[in-house]
Amino acid sequence: MKTVFSYAKPYKFYIVIALILMLLELIVELMQPLIIASIIDKGIVAKDQEVIIQLGIVLMALSVIAFVSGIVNSYFAAHASQNFSFDLRQAVYGRIQSFSLAMFNKFPASGLITRLTSDVTMVQQVLYMGLRIMLRAPLLVVGSMIMAFVVNPKLAFYLVIVFPFLLIFLYVMVKKGVSYFGFVQKRLDRVNRIVQENLQAVRLIKAYLRGKYEANRFSEVAGALKVDTVKAFRIMEIILPILLFGMNLSLLAVLWFGAFEIRSGGAQIGELVAVVNYAMRMTGAFTMFSFIIMIFARAKASSERIEEVLLAEDVHEKDEVGEIKAVRRGEVRFDNVSFTYPETLQPVLENVSFHLKANEKLAIMGATGSGKSSLLQLLPRFYDVTEGTVSVHGRDVRDWSLRALRKTIGIVPQQSLLFTGTISNNLSWGKDEVVQEELADAAVKAQIHETVERFPKGYFTRVGQKGVNLSGGQKQRLSIARALVRKPSILILDDSTSALDVKTEAALWEKLDRENATMLVVTQKIRTAMRANRILLLEDGSISAYGTHEQLMKSSELYRQIAMSQQEEEVDEYV
Numbered sequence: 001m002k003t004v005f006s007y008a009k010p011y012k013f014y015i016v017i018a019l020i021l022m023l024l025e026l027i028v029e030l031m032q033p034l035i036i037a038s039i040i041d042k043g044i045v046a047k048d049q050e051v052i053i054q055l056g057i058v059l060m061a062l063s064v065i066a067f068v069s070g071i072v073n074s075y076f077a078a079h080a081s082q083n084f085s086f087d088l089r090q091a092v093y094g095r096i097q098s099f100s101l102a103m104f105n106k107f108p109a110s111g112l113i114t115r116l117t118s119d120v121t122m123v124q125q126v127l128y129m130g131l132r133i134m135l136r137a138p139l140l141v142v143g144s145m146i147m148a149f150v151v152n153p154k155l156a157f158y159l160v161i162v163f164p165f166l167l168i169f170l171y172v173m174v175k176k177g178v179s180y181f182g183f184v185q186k187r188l189d190r191v192n193r194i195v196q197e198n199l200q201a202v203r204l205i206k207a208y209l210r211g212k213y214e215a216n217r218f219s220e221v222a223g224a225l226k227v228d229t230v231k232a233f234r235i236m237e238i239i240l241p242i243l244l245f246g247m248n249l250s251l252l253a254v255l256w257f258g259a260f261e262i263r264s265g266g267a268q269i270g271e272l273v274a275v276v277n278y279a280m281r282m283t284g285a286f287t288m289f290s291f292i293i294m295i296f297a298r299a300k301a302s303s304e305r306i307e308e309v310l311l312a313e314d315v316h317e318k319d320e321v322g323e324i325k326a327v328r329r330g331e332v333r334f335d336n337v338s339f340t341y342p343e344t345l346q347p348v349l350e351n352v353s354f355h356l357k358a359n360e361k362l363a364i365m366g367a368t369g370s371g372k373s374s375l376l377q378l379l380p381r382f383y384d385v386t387e388g389t390v391s392v393h394g395r396d397v398r399d400w401s402l403r404a405l406r407k408t409i410g411i412v413p414q415q416s417l418l419f420t421g422t423i424s425n426n427l428s429w430g431k432d433e434v435v436q437e438e439l440a441d442a443a444v445k446a447q448i449h450e451t452v453e454r455f456p457k458g459y460f461t462r463v464g465q466k467g468v469n470l471s472g473g474q475k476q477r478l479s480i481a482r483a484l485v486r487k488p489s490i491l492i493l494d495d496s497t498s499a500l501d502v503k504t505e506a507a508l509w510e511k512l513d514r515e516n517a518t519m520l521v522v523t524q525k526i527r528t529a530m531r532a533n534r535i536l537l538l539e540d541g542s543i544s545a546y547g548t549h550e551q552l553m554k555s556s557e558l559y560r561q562i563a564m565s566q567q568e569e570e571v572d573e574y575v
């Protein structure tokens with residue numbers, strides 16, 4: 001909890017004021033039975049009207065002080081806890097933004113959402129409650145006990161006899177509560193995951209008529225969440241009756257032995273009333289304990305989950321970039337690269353080596369699952385190589401700052417991803433301060449300008465979530481334009497033209513060929529590969545062939561087969 005609560009440091013002032021006010025409220029509360037005892041013994045029993053009036057006024061004044069302290073404490077506690085949770089949420093969000101992809105393997109998106117929302121809310125609550133009642137209740141118990149001893153040690157002794165048992169019981173319950181509520185948060189992760197998957201695949205679910213099946217899947221995880229939450233609350237439910245039972249036993253002992261003490265002159269009536277009053281206050285504080293333990297247990301489990309994110313070890317990043325030698329700009333080199341995904345055993349790339357000079361184009365081909373996308377992900381350092389080196393502009397990618405490295409690379413992913421907003425917003429998304437001409441220029445190159453111009457609102461047409469109102473080919477071309485806007489010196493296209501017709505694709509490549517960028521293009525099409533300076537054919541993560549189209553037609557049986565099959569397909573298309 002230490003790391004999480006270090007985010008409360010800037011609000012020390014508010015926390016200290018809230019604590020002082022809480023202590024003031026507590027002191028007032030502890031004074032009240034003493035004053036009542038005096039009213040009884042020195043006023044009522046001694047029949048002194050003046051003492052009753054004077055002490056009555058003091059009692060009233062103390063109540064007003066407690067009332068005002070309570071209100072101001074609440075204000076300061078809310079200010080500190082709300083600002084603390086805002087800062088903590090920002091920190092967790094910032095940390096997630098800096099995650100490498102390997103970290104997303106470790107922390108699924110749904111779990112991160114729960115940590116950012118419900119987990120942060122839990123620790124915010126614990127700070128607020130801590131400043132309001134969580135500390136006050138145990139202090140009230142301890143304070144009442146001390147005051148009871150001050151009033152009459154003998155009577156107080158009967159009151160605390162059950163305490164050691166209650167403390168052991170509470171310790172066991174807190175431990176159990178923390179582990180149970182940790183489990184509840186994990187269940188919540190699963191519910192979030194199913195909801196997220198469902199919402200993303202809503203079209204597929206409708207097309208496959210899987211609504212009912214998915215509803216059942218949801219009710220299964222929601223049911224598991226309910227069962228575990230009930231289990232955790234059960235623990236909390238038994239705390240209160242047991243605490244009350246223990247306290248009532250003490251109270252009975254105080255009254256029983258108190259009566260003897262009064263008769264034998266060991267105690268006065270007022271003292272007995274005061275000790276009983278303290279006992280009632282302790283019982284009142286105990287009734288809050290089950291609630292406090294629940295909040296504490298949940299917050300502890302949540303803060304552990306937040307700390308997992310904040311303190312997770314990730315790829316090391318260099319701060320300094322230094323000068324890039326102009327002569328090496330655009331160069332890409334893989335030297336004996338092998339790569340295994342984190343938390344898996346089987347390498348997906350083995351001993352891959354190639355070299356591209358500035359503005360050269362490499363086509364990467366291979367069967368599905370052969371490692372094409374994995375290879376591309378090593379360039380912007382989404383993952384680090386397991387062996388060998390990947391260098392960009394003549395420098396190992398691990399020696400770059402991630403910001404500088406990624407600024408130089410334009411990526412068009414396999415699945416086009418657009419954001420809610422206008423087409424213009426989407427195109428300018430990857431670069432600060434772009435002018436409309438730059439967007440249009442990139443759109444012309446990506447063969448999407450004319451299509452956009454035909455939309456009634458042109459570049460200001462709104463794109464729905466993930467581009468729902470655009471065709472697959474339109475999304476792909478917008479994705480390409482978005483990458484071109486950044487004017488990258490290295491451009492990565494991961495099968496990004498698969499949805500384009502032959503004519504549009506040819507026009508696109510005409511433009512891309514003239515771009516001032518080194519390109520790595522994953523493709524399934526021989527006619528696209530033929531445009532590249534060299535072709536790299538991957539088979540199960542290893543290079544099966546490497547060279548120009550002509551060289552591969554001579555040297556690689558696999559490449560020849562692919563080429564032949566595509567020629568036949570093209571002939572079939574025209575028959």
Ligand SMILES: Nc1ncnc2c1ncn2[C@@H]1O[C@H](COP(=O)(O)OP(=O)(O)OP(=O)(O)O)[C@@H](O)[C@H]1O
Pocket residue numbers: 105341344348366367368369370371372373374375414
């Ligand atoms: N995040 C990941 N964690 C673990 N294994 C992965 C991950 N992503 C991909 N793989 C595995 O790595 C291998 C290569 O996948 P990759 O996506 O690189 O293939 P690909 O050649 O691009 O395939 P496709 O043409 O279907 O996109 C596959 O066996 C896949 O199961």
